Amino acid sequence: MMQERPFDLLNKxxxxxxxxxxxGSMVIRGRxxxxxxxxxxxIDNAEELEGGELKAKVGTMVLRGGNIVFVxxx
Amino acid sequence: MMQERPFDLLNKxxxxxxxxxxxGSMVIRGRxxxxxxxxxxxIDNAEELEGGELKAKVGTMVLRGGNIVFVxxx
Amino acid sequence: MMQERPFDLLNKxxxxxxxxxxxGSMVIRGRxxxxxxxxxxxIDNAEELEGGELKAKVGTMVLRGGNIVFVxxx
Amino acid sequence: MMQERPFDLLNKxxxxxxxxxxxGSMVIRGRxxxxxxxxxxxIDNAEELEGGELKAKVGTMVLRGGNIVFVxxx
Amino acid sequence: MMQERPFDLLNKxxxxxxxxxxxGSMVIRGRxxxxxxxxxxxIDNAEELEGGELKAKVGTMVLRGGNIVFVxxx
Amino acid sequence: MMQERPFDLLNKxxxxxxxxxxxGSMVIRGRxxxxxxxxxxxIDNAEELEGGELKAKVGTMVLRGGNIVFVxxx
Amino acid sequence: MMQERPFDLLNKxxxxxxxxxxxGSMVIRGRxxxxxxxxxxxIDNAEELEGGELKAKVGTMVLRGGNIVFVxxx
Numbered sequence: 044m045m046q047e048r049p050f051d052l053l054n055k056x057x058x059x060x061x062x063x064x065x066x067g068s069m070v071i072r073g074r075x076x077x078x079x080x081x082x083x084x085x086i087d088n089a090e091e092l093e094g095g096e097l098k099a100k101v102g103t104m105v106l107r108g109g110n111i112v113f114v115x116x117x
Numbered sequence: 118m119m120q121e122r123p124f125d126l127l128n129k130x131x132x133x134x135x136x137x138x139x140x141g142s143m144v145i146r147g148r149x150x151x152x153x154x155x156x157x158x159x160i161d162n163a164e165e166l167e168g169g170e171l172k173a174k175v176g177t178m179v180l181r182g183g184n185i186v187f188v189x190x191x
Numbered sequence: 192m193m194q195e196r197p198f199d200l201l202n203k204x205x206x207x208x209x210x211x212x213x214x215g216s217m218v219i220r221g222r223x224x225x226x227x228x229x230x231x232x233x234i235d236n237a238e239e240l241e242g243g244e245l246k247a248k249v250g251t252m253v254l255r256g257g258n259i260v261f262v263x264x265x
Numbered sequence: 266m267m268q269e270r271p272f273d274l275l276n277k278x279x280x281x282x283x284x285x286x287x288x289g290s291m292v293i294r295g296r297x298x299x300x301x302x303x304x305x306x307x308i309d310n311a312e313e314l315e316g317g318e319l320k321a322k323v324g325t326m327v328l329r330g331g332n333i334v335f336v337x338x339x
Numbered sequence: 340m341m342q343e344r345p346f347d348l349l350n351k352x353x354x355x356x357x358x359x360x361x362x363g364s365m366v367i368r369g370r371x372x373x374x375x376x377x378x379x380x381x382i383d384n385a386e387e388l389e390g391g392e393l394k395a396k397v398g399t400m401v402l403r404g405g406n407i408v409f410v411x412x413x
Numbered sequence: 414m415m416q417e418r419p420f421d422l423l424n425k426x427x428x429x430x431x432x433x434x435x436x437g438s439m440v441i442r443g444r445x446x447x448x449x450x451x452x453x454x455x456i457d458n459a460e461e462l463e464g465g466e467l468k469a470k471v472g473t474m475v476l477r478g479g480n481i482v483f484v485x486x487x
Numbered sequence: 488m489m490q491e492r493p494f495d496l497l498n499k500x501x502x503x504x505x506x507x508x509x510x511g512s513m514v515i516r517g518r519x520x521x522x523x524x525x526x527x528x529x530i531d532n533a534e535e536l537e538g539g540e541l542k543a544k545v546g547t548m549v550l551r552g553g554n555i556v557f558v559x560x561x
Contacts, residue, residue, distance in 0.1 A: 047225040049233040049253045062249075065186055066215070066258070067140070077121040082231070082255060083156070085123040089189070101136075104189035105123045107156060107182070108255070110140065112213055115237070115252035139334055141288070151269040157304070159271040163337070175284075178337035179271045181304060181330070184288070195373040197381040197401045210397075214363070214406065230379070230403060256403070260361055263385070263400035287482055289436070299417040305452070307419040311485070323432075326485035327419045329452060329478070332436065343521045345529040345549045358545075362511070362554065378527070378551060404551070408509055411533070411548035435556055437510070447491040453526070455493040459559070471506075474559035475493045477526060477552070480510065 053078050056116040061086070064112040071106065072117070082108030127152050130190040135160070138186040145180065146191070156182030201226050204264040209234070212260040219254065220265070230256030275300050278338040283308070286334040293328065294339070304330030349374050352412040357382070360408040367402065368413070378404030423448050426486040431456070434482040441476065442487070452478030497522050500560040505530070508556040515550065516561070526552030 056075050063071045063084065073089035089101040130149050137145040137158065147163035163175040204223050211219040211232065221237035237249040278297050285293045285306065295311035311323040352371050359367045359380065369385035385397040426445050433441045433454065443459035459471040500519050507515045507528065517533035533545040 047233070048227045049225050049231040050227070051225070052233045052251060052253050064217075067186070069138075069186065071187075077123050077125070079122045079124070082253075083123040085121070085126045101187075101189050102191070103126060104187045105126050105156075106187045107185050109183065109257065110186050111255050112215070112217065112258050113219075113249075113252045113254045115249050117250070141334070143286075143334065145335075151271050151273070153270045153272070157271040159269070159274045175335075175337050176339070177274060178335045179274050179304075180335045181333050183331065184334050195381070196375045197373050197379040198375070199373070200381045200399060200401050212365075230401075257405065259403050260363070260365065260406050261367075261397075261400045261402045263397050265398070289482070291434075291482065293483075299419050299421070301418045301420070305419040307417070307422045323483075323485050324487070325422060326483045327422050327452075328483045329481050331479065332482050343529070344523045345521050345527040346523070347521070348529045348547060348549050360513075378549075405553065407551050408511070408513065408554050409515075409545075409548045409550045411545050413546070437556070439508075439556065441557075447493050447495070449492045449494070453493040455491070455496045471557075471559050472561070473496060474557045475496050475526075476557045477555050479553065480556050 050078075052116070053082075053114065056114070060117045062115045062117050063106060065106065066110045066112060071101070071104070073101075073104075075114075075116075076103075079108075082111055082114075084108070084111070084114065124152070126190070127156075127188065130188070134191045136189045136191050137180060139180065140184045140186060145175070145178070147175075147178075149188075149190075150177075153182075156185055156188075158182070158185070158188065198226075200264070201230075201262065204262075208265045210263045210265050211254060213254065214258045214260060219249070219252070221249075221252075223262075223264075224251075227256075230259055230262075232256070232259070232262065272300070274338070275304075275336065278336075282339045284337045284339050285328060287328065288332045288334060293323070293326070295323075295326075297336075297338075298325075301330075304333055304336075306330070306333070306336065346374075348412070349378075349410065352410070356413045358388075358411045358413050359402060361402065362406045362408060367397070367400070369397075369400075371410075371412075372399075375404075378407055378410075380404070380407070380410065420448070422486070423452075423484065426484070430487045432462075432485045432487050433476060435476065436480045436482060441471070441474070443471075443474075445484075445486075446473075449478075452481055452484075454478070454481070454484065494522075496560070497526075497558065500558070504561045506536075506559045506561050507550060509550065510554045510556060515545070515548070517545075517548075519558075519560075520547075523552075526555055526558075528552070528555070528558065 073086035076085040147160035150159040221234035224233040292314040295308035298307040366388040369382035372381040440462040443456035446455040514536040517530035520529040
């Protein structure tokens with residue numbers, strides 16, 4: 044049996060709502076459309092949050108993996 | 118069927134308006150001319166925004182991928 | 192006899208509670224589900240701590256290895 | 266037909282005036298002499314700008330690609 | 340005769356007390372259990388210090404090499 | 414004819430006075446003795462400057478390429 | 488004749504006193520015992536300096552190359 048890896052969790056989260064924290068302090072909530080080996084993410088229905096509240100609706104976006112702190116399915 | 122990847126979203130956005138946030142807090146709006154595997158972007162009709170308002174017209178520019186936080190088609 | 196390596200300690204911690212400090216000052220406590228060669232981690236029952244106190248329940252998350260300072264089994 | 270890439274824009278800008286923003290907040294204006302695959306740039310007639318005004322004449326310089334935010338032909 | 344390398348010093352320090360300074364300003368003191376080619380370290384009996392005084396007992400931990408400033412046998 | 418590259422400019426500057434700005438804000442002036450593919454530099458007769466004034470005579474030094482912002486022959 | 492490289496200067500400094508500035512602002516003075524291709528350094532009789540004054544005697548240490556700004560034989 045192959046050992047599970049963190050990217051398996053991203054794979055299961057495809058099509059679902061995720062919360063993403065970026066370096067600095069940007070927080071994004073949206074639907075995970077796709078990811079790649081660098082942890083670059085495509086998100087749609089993306090919203091930027093501040094203090095848990097909606098700050099801006101962003102729509103579709105590509106987040107650069109190198110600046111991601113964590114991704115959490117919600 | 119090949120799985121979709123985040124760069125497919127950049128590919129679909131070619132020739133269209135995008136919003137780009139860079140590390141620090143620079144925000145750029147313009148037309149996506151091209152990109153490469155490092156997420157370096159060429160943008161034309163580029164404008165630098167501050168607080169959502171136009172700060173400066175930059176024209177054509179190459180943005181270095183390593184300093185990009187996100188790219189969003191608008 | 193092969194020499195022990197730091198990732199052996201992560202391997203022994205699979206399924207157990209760990210404390211993780213990220214760059215910036217985020218502290219996460221949760222169960223280590225999996226890790227990969229970049230030290231990306233999947234955590235479940237994750238909680239964000241502040242000053243040792245619970246700040247937020249996050250559930251399941253993928254932490255990017257490049258932003259990790261330390262991982263400690265607890 | 267080969268797809269255009271961001272470095273094609275640098276190639277077209279050879280011998281012309283460019284504006285370069287570096288990490289931190291240094292802004293350089295000068296003539297693009299050459300570049301390489303790391304986006305290292307050689308610039309001549311280089312001037313450092315501050316608030317759009319001339320701060321210092323630097324002459325010829327090599328800018329390290331990793332610290333570049335953007336390059337814009339002007 | 341092969342030339343000595345900095346990692347030889349880590350090798351000699353295995354099983355001994357070391358002091359580690361991380362980026363930011365975290366200081367860790369503990370016993371070096373193992374290390375790898377990225378300078379990731381496994382430490383046991385780890386203690387976090389502040390101003391030379393004990394701040395917290397951490398037990399066993401994996402420190403990410405990329406965030407290490409120095410390691411010193413004590 | 415081979416296209417010129419930024420490192421050709423470093424090659425021409427060998428044995429001559431250069432000004433180097435490092436990340437943070439250190440400025441070094443001295444004679445360029447050698448460089449390598451990572452833009453690591455060996456400098457002799459090195460002086461650290463602050464506000465254009467001499468702050469300290471350093472003598473010979475190796476500057477790490479990754480922390481260089483620019484190198485300028487003077 | 489092979490061209491000289493910056494690491495030749497480190498090689499000549501083996502066994503001699505060097506001054507090292509790290510990112511942040513840590514300054515270390517000590518005897519260069521060894522180095523490797525990443526510019527990791529082993530130092531003995533190491534002292535941490537602050538404002539040119541002795542702050543702490545550290546003894547033997549391994550300094551991580553990626554966080555070094557410069558190394559200067561003294």
